[in-house]
Amino acid sequence: MLKYHCLNPIAEVGLERFTENYTTAENEADADAILVRSAGMHEMEFSSQLKAIARAGAGVNNIPLDKCAEQGIVVFNTPGANANGVKELVIAGMLLAARDIVGGIHWVEENEEDGDIAKKAEKQKKQFAGTELDGKKLGVIGLGAIGVRVANVATHLGMDVYGYDPYVSVDAAWKLSRNIHHAKTVDELYKECDYITIHVPAMESTKNMIDKDALSLMKENVVVLNFSRDVLVNSEAIVDALVAGKIRGYVTDFPIPELAGVKGAIVIPHLGASTEESEDNCAKMAVDEVMDFLENGNIQHSVNYPDCNMGVKSKGCSRITILHRNQPKMLGQFTGLLAEQDINIDIMSNKSRNEYAYTMIDTEAEVSDDLYQKLCGIDGVLRVRVIA
Numbered sequence: 001m002l003k004y005h006c007l008n009p010i011a012e013v014g015l016e017r018f019t020e021n022y023t024t025a026e027n028e029a030d031a032d033a034i035l036v037r038s039a040g041m042h043e044m045e046f047s048s049q050l051k052a053i054a055r056a057g058a059g060v061n062n063i064p065l066d067k068c069a070e071q072g073i074v075v076f077n078t079p080g081a082n083a084n085g086v087k088e089l090v091i092a093g094m095l096l097a098a099r100d101i102v103g104g105i106h107w108v109e110e111n112e113e114d115g116d117i118a119k120k121a122e123k124q125k126k127q128f129a130g131t132e133l134d135g136k137k138l139g140v141i142g143l144g145a146i147g148v149r150v151a152n153v154a155t156h157l158g159m160d161v162y163g164y165d166p167y168v169s170v171d172a173a174w175k176l177s178r179n180i181h182h183a184k185t186v187d188e189l190y191k192e193c194d195y196i197t198i199h200v201p202a203m204e205s206t207k208n209m210i211d212k213d214a215l216s217l218m219k220e221n222v223v224v225l226n227f228s229r230d231v232l233v234n235s236e237a238i239v240d241a242l243v244a245g246k247i248r249g250y251v252t253d254f255p256i257p258e259l260a261g262v263k264g265a266i267v268i269p270h271l272g273a274s275t276e277e278s279e280d281n282c283a284k285m286a287v288d289e290v291m292d293f294l295e296n297g298n299i300q301h302s303v304n305y306p307d308c309n310m311g312v313k314s315k316g317c318s319r320i321t322i323l324h325r326n327q328p329k330m331l332g333q334f335t336g337l338l339a340e341q342d343i344n345i346d347i348m349s350n351k352s353r354n355e356y357a358y359t360m361i362d363t364e365a366e367v368s369d370d371l372y373q374k375l376c377g378i379d380g381v382l383r384v385r386v387i388a
C-alpha cells in the first residue's frame with residue numbers, strides 16, 4: 001500500500017483519483033508522497049520513505065528544491081492549473097484600482113441604515129469616481145501561464161498591452177495575442193505603462209525586482225499589481241511610493257504588515273488560486289503526477305528533476321529508476337553492472353536537468369538485491385527504485 005500525506009487541504013475531486021492501492025499517512029514521516037499548497041517546508045526533515053512532493057499550484061518557493069533533489073525526492077508542481085483563477089483576480093484588481101469601488105462599498109456599509117441613503121449616494125459618489133481601463137497601457141512582466149492570459153484578456157478590454165519575458169517559452173509565445181507589444185527591456189515597460197503587473201516566480205534573481213529604481217522609472221500615477229509573491233516587490237520602496245503619491249495604487253495578493261492602512265494599497269489575502277475550478281484542476285494534476293511517478297517512475301512537471309516518460313510499465317518487466325547527479329560515466333556504470341549480471345535492457349531513457357539526471361531502464365530479468373545495492377553504491381547515485 002502506498003501512502004500520501006496532505007500538508008494543506010487538497011480538493012477531494014483530486015484525492016478521489018487515488019486508487020485502492022493508496023491510503024493516507026497519519027504523519028508525513030510515513031508517506032511515500034506529500035501533497036502541499038503553500039505550507040512552508042523549508043524547516044522540515046524528510047524521511048527516507050518520501051519519494052515525491054506535489055505542489056498543487058504553481059509557486060514552489062515554499063519547498064527546499066535542492067535539499068529534496070539531494071535526498072532523491074522529486075518535486076512536482078501543476079503548471080497552468082490555477083492560471084485562469086489568477087487571471088480573473090488580476091482583472092478584478094485592475095478594476096478595483098481604477099475606481100474607488102472598495103471605498104464606495106464601505107461608504108454604503110456605513111450608511112446603509114440611513115433612510116435617505118439613495119439621495120445621499122448621488123451627492124457622495126463623486127469621491128469614489130475613477131478612470132476606465134479602455135485605452136490605458138498595461139505592462140505584463142513574465143509571460144507564462146498567467147501572464148499570457150492576463151495580456152490576452154486585457155486586449156479585449158481595449159488596453160494597449162506590453163509584454164516582457166526574456167525567457168518566454170515557445171508554447172507561451174504561440175498563445176500570446178499578436179496585438180501584444182514586445183518590450184525588449186523591462187525599463188521600456190516601466191516607462192510606458194499605466195498599469196504594471198508582475199507574473200514571475202520568486203527566485204534569488206527576481207527578489208526585489210520592483211525596487212526604488214524600478215519605481216522611479218515608472219510614470220506618475222501608475223498602478224502596480226503583484227499576484228506573484230510579496231518578495232518580488234520591495235516593501236519599503238512601494239510604501240514610500242504610495243505615501244509620496246508617485247504611484248496611484250498597489251494591488252497585491254500578499255498581506256504584509258507594512259501595507260496596513262497605507263492609502264492606495266489594495267491587499268487581498270492570497271486568493272488568486274482559491275476558486276473551485278483552480279483547486280480542482282491543481283488537485284487532479286498533482287495526484288496524477290504522483291501516481292504516475294510512484295507506479296511507473298514517470299516524471300512529468302518536476303521542478304527539480306528532468307521530465308522523463310517511458311509510458312505505463314508493462315506487466316512482467318522490472319523498471320529500474322535512478323535519480324543521480326548529472327556527471328560523466330554514470331550510464332556506463334549502470335549498464336556495466338547490468339551486463340555483469342547478464343541482464344538485457346529492453347528500453348532505456350536518460351534525461352538531465354542542470355546538476356541532476358534521471359535514468360529509467362526496463363528489463364524482463366529479475367533485479368536482485370545485490371544489483372540494487374550495487375546501483376545504490378555508485379558515486380553520484382541519489383536514489384534507486386525498482387518497480388517490479
Ligand SMILES: NC(=O)c1ccc[n+]([C@@H]2O[C@H](COP(=O)([O-])OP(=O)(O)OC[C@H]3O[C@@H](n4cnc5c(N)ncnc54)[C@H](O)[C@@H]3O)[C@@H](O)[C@H]2O)c1
Nearest residue numbers: 058059142143144145146165167199200201227228272273
Ligand atoms: N496569487 C496566487 O494565488 C498565485 C497563483 C498561481 C501562481 N502564482 C505566482 O505566480 C507565478 C507565475 O505563475 P505562472 O503559472 O504564470 O508561472 P509560469 O512558470 O508559467 O510563468 C512564469 C514566467 O516568468 C518568466 N520569467 C522568469 N524570470 C523572469 C524575469 N526575470 N523577467 C521576466 N520574466 C521572467 C518565465 O520565463 C515564465 O514565462 C508563480 O511562480 C507563483 O509565484 C500566484
Ligand SMILES: O=C(O)[C@H](O)COP(=O)(O)O
Nearest residue numbers: 037038056057058059273
Ligand atoms: O503559487 C500558487 O499556485 C499560488 O500562490 C496559490 O497558492 P495556494 O495554493 O496556497 O492558494
